[in-house]
Amino acid sequence: MKPGADIRAFMTRLGHEFSRPDLLIRALTHGSIATATRPDNQRLEFLGDRVLGLVMAEALFSADRQATEGQLAPRYNALVRGETCAAVAREIGLGDVLKLGRSEMLSGGRRKEALLADGMEAVLAAVYLDAGFEPAREVILRLWAEHMDATPDDPRDAKTALQEWAQAQGMPPPEYEQTGRDGPDHAPVFHITARLADGSTAEARGAGTKRSIEQAAAQALLDRLEGRS
Template sequence: MALSREISAFCERVGHQFQDPDLILRALTHSSLSSPTRPDNQRLEFLGDRVLGLVMAEAVLKRDREAKEGQLAPRFNALVRKEACAEVAREIDLGAVLRLGKSEMTTGGRRKTALLGDAMEAVIAAIYLDAGFDVARDVVLRLWGDRLDRVAEDARDPKTTLQEWAQARGQTPPRYVELDRTGPDHAPVFTVEVRMDSGETARAEARVKRQAEQAAARALMERLSKGG
């Protein structure tokens, strides 16, 4: 099966030419466009998540042979989280070749973090099935680039840091409450408040709910740190 010019150009950006074109077509097909004769990318996403995880686990181990598990885990999580996958997907313009149903097309699916992250994992799985682990690892490491070098020494996300702060003081984990959602369906803005047992709160807004939670946790953690 011959690939379209757009998908062939995408494969060049990825750095892999597929022996089995069906694999990349499936990796780029969202469930909103699936049918009995057109499988979606959900199974590939499942596999790609594991392939990516192994690649990054190896990479963070090699880059710091003295680090403890508690140091390695947050670095690993920062590299494999959905936002990181979506960031890479945007750099190679994956959204332009996503195969979406009309409902997702009209609600900005090509820009959604979740869809881009899932599709990036599916593409990794497609490469793995097409050419094996070594090729998939090389592609992933090249696409992730200097993220491996830039990942913070302490890459714990703010929600994790705040939860550990609460646990160390005998509090239950922070609660995150969605206060508002504004804007059109294809570009919502979430307002989230984080609440502690001890009464402290902080709010933040973001286009993605999880990012709003992270921003609220970061704001509260900064406030708590300044307060000693």
């Protein structure tokens, strides 16, 4: 299968020229358009998640030989989580070449965080199957370089940090309440309130996933508790 101009341009952005472009096409094929002769990218997503995980674990292990497992684990989680995969996907324009069914396209599928993250993992698997581990490793380290540099020494997500704070005070875990939602279905804007048992609250509002806005609300409450705002 000879790739079109859009796929060739994507290969350039990705930094890998496929000897088997069919692998890339499959990695970009969502279940909404898959057929018996045109499989979707779910199996590749499964493999790509593991390839990414090994590369990130190895890179973190080698970069900081003094770090404990407890220090490495949250850094690793920050780099392989769906939000980071989706961010990388956006940086290389993966959404523009996703193969989607009509209904998924109309609902804004090219911008959906979950579809972008799954597609990114599938593409990494395609690189691995096309050329082996070392080329896949090179692609991952180059695409994730800025995210690795930006990952703090203690990158626990805000919800985890807030829960640990609450437990240290003898309180139950925080609660998150959706207090509003507006915007179109394909790009909802969530209003989330984070609340502790002692009555402390903070709110966040924004587009994205509900989980990401919960994280923002948790961070706002942490900032308030720590006197930074």
